[in-house]
Amino acid sequence: MSLRNTNIDKLQQENFDVLVIGGGINGASCAAALAGKGAKVAVIDRADFASETSQASSNLVWGGIKYLEGLEFSLVRKLCLSRNKLCRSFPSSVREIRFFTAHNRNTRHPRFFLYLGTWLYWLIGNGFTKKPSIFSKKFVEKKHTVINTQNCSGAIEYSDAYLMDNDSRFVFNFISSAMRQGAICANYVEAEGSSQEENGWSTVVKDLQGGRSFRIRSKLIVNACGPHVDFYNQNSGQKTKHQHIFSKGVHIIVDQITPAQKVLTFFANDGRMFFVVPMGDKSCIGTTDTKVAEPKTHVTQEDRDFILQNINALLCLEKPLTHNDIISERCGVRPLVVEKREADQAADWLKLSRKHIIEVGDNFISIFGGKLTDCLNVGNEVVRFAEQCGVNLSHSARRWYGESSKQCRDTFFYQAQVLKIPGKHAKRWWRFYDIDAFELLANIRRDCHLQELLIPEIGYYRCEAEFMRKREIVTKLSDFLRRRTNLAMIMNEETLRNHLGIKEVTKLLFPKTFEQQWQEYFSVTANDNLRASK
Numbered sequence: 314m315s316l317r318n319t320n321i322d323k324l325q326q327e328n329f330d331v332l333v334i335g336g337g338i339n340g341a342s343c344a345a346a347l348a349g350k351g352a353k354v355a356v357i358d359r360a361d362f363a364s365e366t367s368q369a370s371s372n373l374v375w376g377g378i379k380y381l382e383g384l385e386f387s388l389v390r391k392l393c394l395s396r397n398k399l400c401r402s403f404p405s406s407v408r409e410i411r412f413f414t415a416h417n418r419n420t421r422h423p424r425f426f427l428y429l430g431t432w433l434y435w436l437i438g439n440g441f442t443k444k445p446s447i448f449s450k451k452f453v454e455k456k457h458t459v460i461n462t463q464n465c466s467g468a469i470e471y472s473d474a475y476l477m478d479n480d481s482r483f484v485f486n487f488i489s490s491a492m493r494q495g496a497i498c499a500n501y502v503e504a505e506g507s508s509q510e511e512n513g514w515s516t517v518v519k520d521l522q523g524g525r526s527f528r529i530r531s532k533l534i535v536n537a538c539g540p541h542v543d544f545y546n547q548n549s550g551q552k553t554k555h556q557h558i559f560s561k562g563v564h565i566i567v568d569q570i571t572p573a574q575k576v577l578t579f580f581a582n583d584g585r586m587f588f589v590v591p592m593g594d595k596s597c598i599g600t601t602d603t604k605v606a607e608p609k610t611h612v613t614q615e616d617r618d619f620i621l622q623n624i625n626a627l628l629c630l631e632k633p634l635t636h637n638d639i640i641s642e643r644c645g646v647r648p649l650v651v652e653k654r655e656a657d658q659a660a661d662w663l664k665l666s667r668k669h670i671i672e673v674g675d676n677f678i679s680i681f682g683g684k685l686t687d688c689l690n691v692g693n694e695v696v697r698f699a700e701q702c703g704v705n706l707s708h709s710a711r712r713w714y715g716e717s718s719k720q721c722r723d724t725f726f727y728q729a730q731v732l733k734i735p736g737k738h739a740k741r742w743w744r745f746y747d748i749d750a751f752e753l754l755a756n757i758r759r760d761c762h763l764q765e766l767l768i769p770e771i772g773y774y775r776c777e778a779e780f781m782r783k784r785e786i787v788t789k790l791s792d793f794l795r796r797r798t799n800l801a802m803i804m805n806e807e808t809l810r811n812h813l814g815i816k817e818v819t820k821l822l823f824p825k826t827f828e829q830q831w832q833e834y835f836s837v838t839a840n841d842n843l844r845a846s847k
């Protein structure tokens with residue numbers, strides 16, 4: 314029986330301390346925190362884990378330098394400290410990166426003022442990163458020939474951090490960590506509403522794969538539905554002081570624009586910061602920030618045009634980027650938290666805070682807003698609230714986050730080297746699977762055929778497919794292509810479809826339903842493309 318089916322049986326049969334609804338970054342980090350501290354946790358997501366906003370971010374772990382403009386010093390401080398903690402705790406996957414910011418003469422602030430801002434930012438972040446620098450226009454012309462220097466007065470450079478792999482993989486690693494601590498997790502299980510019974514909460518859920526409905530019983534509910542938090546609260550009779558409003562953000566992925574392992578930062582024509590973020594041998598460009606009424610949204614021609622026009626004006630490419638250069642797209646809504654009484658007022662949209670708020674009702678916790686960068690704070694706060702709600706945390710002093718020790722990592726690299734696994738592949742295994750990566754080595758020792766490299770572009774081996782099938786609740790092909798790996802970001806549909814290694818992995822992941830999965834994935838993406846182009 315698959316792990317998902319086993320877990321669905323357990324969800325029906327057992328009583329839980331906490332049911333976490335939603336497996337984006339907020340739900341996943343809460344689940345890892347609560348399970349790590351000893352609570353009995355269940356996690357469900359109505360689609361795949363991290364299949365909404367948490368798969369559409371800029372992959373940045375940052376203190377939010379731009380919020381200094383809105384004088385949100387305490388938010389910036391909190392995010393900077395969170396960034397530092399993530400860098401220290403996940404040294405293999407959260408890495409410091411330089412942000413090279415070309416300064417345009419027409420920008421709101423003079424270059425030196427921005428430079429002072431980066432120093433303030435550096436100080437607020439406890440001087441954790443490399444110090445900021447300032448550069449002349451000549452330097453930009455010489456070292457970053459890709460940047461259009463027509464209106465450029467020079468540049469400044471400061472540090473933040475980014476996720477080496479995609480955001481959804483980072484989220485899934487919290488789900489994995491929760492499962493290692495005994496949490497019962499299932500994707501494609503929708504919560505339809507929760508009601509209070511004598512001994513706690515009863516939540517009606519539907520297994521969207523099998524079609525069955527059943528109830529999950531828990532003492533506490535964590536509503537981590539991201540942009541859908543308000544809808545779920547309505548369905549469960551919860552009244553809150555806060556609510557969400559939505560901002561759509563789009564990125565496009567193109568072939569690598571510059572080999573510099575830096576984030577190129579600009580000010581777009583609407584005054585907002587605009588990034589070119591490295592994504593392996595590709596570049597991720599964005600983002601837009603458009604107010605939308607609904608959490609479900611998609612990329613429009615207008616979004617693409619906005620990004621292409623801006624990037625073509627800011628860069629000096631041999632050939633301007635066109636729609637044909639777009640390999641893939643990322644689109645999500647930022648759930649921004651506001652007080653209900655302020656929701657209708659025309660606040661300065663771009664200045665709305667990106668903080669998170671946690672509201673606690675009668676053993677019912679709702680998480681509003683937030684950022685990926687904030688995930689450890691969210692996890693810790695929810696643990697505190699859960700304790701106040703009477704959840705028994707048998708390991709309350711235990712640290713719940715972070716990759717395994719350096720000693721463990723070095724042992725893994727040594728053993729991988731003995732098996733002649735190239736260093737860069739071993740590093741990715743460690744980032745993806747942490748301590749479970751030892752299992753991959755053990756499997757290769759048992760059967761050397763498992764060492765076959767199936768997807769060279771990301772260094773993906775046969776043994777990983779076997780591991781993912783058993784342990785990573787890969788229910789649909791898109792879970793694998795888009796979220797457990799970033800293949801669907803770095804390859805266009807045609808390349809994916811014609812890739813023999815990907816076909817082979819799909820057969821290994823879905824031995825009985827290969828044809829159906831293959832058909833479904835490519836017919837759905839084809840439909841998505843058709844709809845988006847309208």
Ligand SMILES: Cc1cc2nc3c(=O)[nH]c(=O)nc-3n(C[C@H](O)[C@H](O)[C@H](O)COP(=O)(O)OP(=O)(O)OC[C@H]3O[C@@H](n4cnc5c(N)ncnc54)[C@H](O)[C@@H]3O)c2cc1C
Pocket residue numbers: 334335336337338339340357358359360361362363364365366367368369370371372373374375502503504505537538539540541545560561562563600645646647648682683684685686687
């Ligand atoms: C364009 C963009 C760029 C961003 N860039 C960054 C960045 O660089 N750095 C950063 O720190 N932050 C960034 N953010 C913010 C960050 O991505 C979000 O704050 C975060 O991903 C929100 O996570 P979440 O868990 O609240 O929501 P989600 O990731 O949306 O998760 C909610 C989950 O709940 C599930 N769900 C909903 N309803 C139900 C139900 N009834 N039953 C079961 N499951 C349900 C959904 O399927 C979904 O998986 C960015 C956001 C956007 C949009």
